[in-house]
Amino acid sequence: MKNLRRITQGLFLLVFIFLFLQTESKGRDELGYPVKIFLDFDPLISITTLLSNHSVAEGFYLSIITIIATLLLGRVFCGWVCPLGTLNNIIGSLKKYNPKTKPLNWHKIKYYILIFLITSSVFTLQLSGILDPLSLLIRSFSVSIYPIFNYSVSAFFDAIYNLNISGLSSISEPVFSVLKKTLLSFQQPFYLQAAFVGGIFIFILGLNLFEKRFWCRYFCPLGALLGILSRFSILKRSVSEGCNSCGACGSVCQGNASPDQKEKWRDAECYYCWNCDDICPQNAVSFGFKGRKASASMDLGRRRVVTSMITGISVLPFLRQNPFLNSGHYKQDLIRPPGSLEEKDFLQKCVKCGECMKVCITNGLQPTFLEAGFEGIWSPILVPRIGYCEYRCTLCGQVCPTGAIKKLDLKEKAKIKIGLAMIDKGRCLPHAHATPCIVCEEVCPTPKKAIWFEKTKVRDRNRKEILIQQPRVDLDLCIGCGICETKCPVVDKPAIYVTSIGESRSKENQVLLK
Amino acid sequence: MKRREFLKLAAAAGLASSGIGRLVNTVEAAQIPDLVVAHGSSPSNITRAAIDTMGGIKKFISRGDIVVVKPNIAWDRLPEHAANTNPEVVATVIQMCFEAGAKKVKVFDRPVNDPRRCYVQSGIGDASKKAGAEVSFVDERKFKEITIKGNALKSWPLYTEILEADKIINIPIAKHHGLSKLTMSMKNWMGVMGGRRSSIHQRIDESLADLGIIIKPTLTILDAVRILTGNGPQGGDIADVKKLDTVIVGVDQVAVDSYGATLFGMKGSDLGYLKIADKMGLGRTDIERLMIKKINI
Numbered sequence: 001m002k003n004l005r006r007i008t009q010g011l012f013l014l015v016f017i018f019l020f021l022q023t024e025s026k027g028r029d030e031l032g033y034p035v036k037i038f039l040d041f042d043p044l045i046s047i048t049t050l051l052s053n054h055s056v057a058e059g060f061y062l063s064i065i066t067i068i069a070t071l072l073l074g075r076v077f078c079g080w081v082c083p084l085g086t087l088n089n090i091i092g093s094l095k096k097y098n099p100k101t102k103p104l105n106w107h108k109i110k111y112y113i114l115i116f117l118i119t120s121s122v123f124t125l126q127l128s129g130i131l132d133p134l135s136l137l138i139r140s141f142s143v144s145i146y147p148i149f150n151y152s153v154s155a156f157f158d159a160i161y162n163l164n165i166s167g168l169s170s171i172s173e174p175v176f177s178v179l180k181k182t183l184l185s186f187q188q189p190f191y192l193q194a195a196f197v198g199g200i201f202i203f204i205l206g207l208n209l210f211e212k213r214f215w216c217r218y219f220c221p222l223g224a225l226l227g228i229l230s231r232f233s234i235l236k237r238s239v240s241e242g243c244n245s246c247g248a249c250g251s252v253c254q255g256n257a258s259p260d261q262k263e264k265w266r267d268a269e270c271y272y273c274w275n276c277d278d279i280c281p282q283n284a285v286s287f288g289f290k291g292r293k294a295s296a297s298m299d300l301g302r303r304r305v306v307t308s309m310i311t312g313i314s315v316l317p318f319l320r321q322n323p324f325l326n327s328g329h330y331k332q333d334l335i336r337p338p339g340s341l342e343e344k345d346f347l348q349k350c351v352k353c354g355e356c357m358k359v360c361i362t363n364g365l366q367p368t369f370l371e372a373g374f375e376g377i378w379s380p381i382l383v384p385r386i387g388y389c390e391y392r393c394t395l396c397g398q399v400c401p402t403g404a405i406k407k408l409d410l411k412e413k414a415k416i417k418i419g420l421a422m423i424d425k426g427r428c429l430p431h432a433h434a435t436p437c438i439v440c441e442e443v444c445p446t447p448k449k450a451i452w453f454e455k456t457k458v459r460d461r462n463r464k465e466i467l468i469q470q471p472r473v474d475l476d477l478c479i480g481c482g483i484c485e486t487k488c489p490v491v492d493k494p495a496i497y498v499t500s501i502g503e504s505r506s507k508e509n510q511v512l513l514k
Numbered sequence: 515m516k517r518r519e520f521l522k523l524a525a526a527a528g529l530a531s532s533g534i535g536r537l538v539n540t541v542e543a544a545q546i547p548d549l550v551v552a553h554g555s556s557p558s559n560i561t562r563a564a565i566d567t568m569g570g571i572k573k574f575i576s577r578g579d580i581v582v583v584k585p586n587i588a589w590d591r592l593p594e595h596a597a598n599t600n601p602e603v604v605a606t607v608i609q610m611c612f613e614a615g616a617k618k619v620k621v622f623d624r625p626v627n628d629p630r631r632c633y634v635q636s637g638i639g640d641a642s643k644k645a646g647a648e649v650s651f652v653d654e655r656k657f658k659e660i661t662i663k664g665n666a667l668k669s670w671p672l673y674t675e676i677l678e679a680d681k682i683i684n685i686p687i688a689k690h691h692g693l694s695k696l697t698m699s700m701k702n703w704m705g706v707m708g709g710r711r712s713s714i715h716q717r718i719d720e721s722l723a724d725l726g727i728i729i730k731p732t733l734t735i736l737d738a739v740r741i742l743t744g745n746g747p748q749g750g751d752i753a754d755v756k757k758l759d760t761v762i763v764g765v766d767q768v769a770v771d772s773y774g775a776t777l778f779g780m781k782g783s784d785l786g787y788l789k790i791a792d793k794m795g796l797g798r799t800d801i802e803r804l805m806i807k808k809i810n811i
Contacts, residue, residue: 026630027631162655361630390590391590391750392631393628393631436715436716436717437715438692439712442747442748445590446750447749447754449745487712489713
């Protein structure tokens, strides 16, 4: 059973990684793969979205499959499918366990986390994605692990290329080009927060060296949700009379299920890894559909449950202490991807999984830190100095698992404003320095250009008259895509920049009288 | 002009040895024009006929050549938007290079929008691959600082593959531009510039002419199947597109662009970079003094 499980885990991990790698444009406006399907199957995301925003996540119906599977088979998702679980498994196997060390038995913590997340979502907070294993994994890979991998591999091959000792690059370059076509990204992605997000992820993996599947056992809220559901499962573990309490199963249990203690067996913690069955010298352990329900009741403690709920409620006013909400003004750098819902709805739906950032072809979508308040940590914003919103691209809406970013067709997208460009006349070359430059107009993608010229006679320092084209922005036509800011040749602080004002999703954040 | 004098001589020799009727044919076949303007409904056919009228592809491409074919693939637009070179024209040129025995035909550009999208949406990526070309994205490591000693550009990082090629065929599209008025073949070489090329807009005319010091295309094929008359260089509005069903072929890129200007109701000397290029001796804008052959297919 062990090998079958490992093969299954490996396959799901490979599928996950494959779909992750496919979350990249190949030039068409469709990806051709259901890259977010793992998130679609995630009931934690579905349930919390339903509660926080009273809306159905894209993959709602698929997540019901996971729920039903868990009701029938228990937490097989954790033991056989979850790619983060598999990674934890792999890292955990790097360490040899001393069978004498007792596990921490903190398994209840994850239920409190779950209760906290569910309660807070009832009160319109969507925080589940921060701890949801699939969201966490995709975010960590997108923003940090993959860019670091990409950077290291490219740097290695670039070094060989640049050294070019005795034709070494004639061997390395073909290898590099194969890697470029398969594992590496089209261009090196860079993200704000990469070290922070990646550090958390590496810490989570590192916990496995302390106790195997530490995260899964003690912190994973999806594991907790599936654990609760699995208590009703019909696939049960049973122990026959032949058990002589040798304790062998206790040390191989992946969960924190106490298989060696008959009365204290915690079926909600069982990942159905079959390790106890495999190791039992008496062959006394079996999994089947006829087993009796013989397990310790899940006693979370009323006080603690209430405490988690109260925390879930009270965190709301805590996180929403945002003076901007009351000032009538808006955060200028909070430029959301095209198709994003109005900010309040957006935050209720965005799970910060990082899919949109991974797929963004210009690398312009970046994770926030506190720009959107504590509530919006790691939600996406466009940072035009890094990358712009490609006019005819709609990929971010296609990969968003909850609909925080709506799927748009090209016609709809052409009408959506994510902000407006403003010219800094003190820095703009034609305005301030009588020097020609039309880059912003040239790259402006609207069919009738939102940037137009005013032909003006100016004088240079020597009183010589120059006819110059000074760019102006048509606020009606400008969609705020930011390409002008990205490409502005005034390379540090741009002479044209986009802010969120004018964004279609907001009624209030407007500059023009409508 | 030496070639033409030789041909006239040859024609005279023909006159001496043959009847008048035959002579006319010989002159028509042998006299190679400075520019060919081909008009017709099939982009592929007019391209082929124009090159044939220029003396045939074998005159330009030799067996075993590594050829760079440089279309304009700068924008994430469809062929009907006339922002990028017509893919059929590009594919035809690639096919003809192989017919002449080219060893390899390379196609690339350094687009302004996302390269993946530009290559796919323009149709040029697929069409070129189908024609057998090696289509690649620009590799930033392959730019090298090249001394130009021009008026505006003293040196600039240029793409080494263009400098290492045996033959270069430039296939720009004729379209409107906010600063240089029109962009055609001379401006298409911005696509092989590395670094912060957008800053050349500060002295665009001199800079474009300076590029002509270094980059000497074997042949220039101006795509005017569709031209973009406004909101260039990337357009996006079909209303700005005019269908002319024309290609212009020539060796002198200044002359090709000067002819291209007439499609927009201008003349070569109206464009600053052509005027400077003419003065620098890189080509000529006085196309009325050139032999231009117009063909209809």
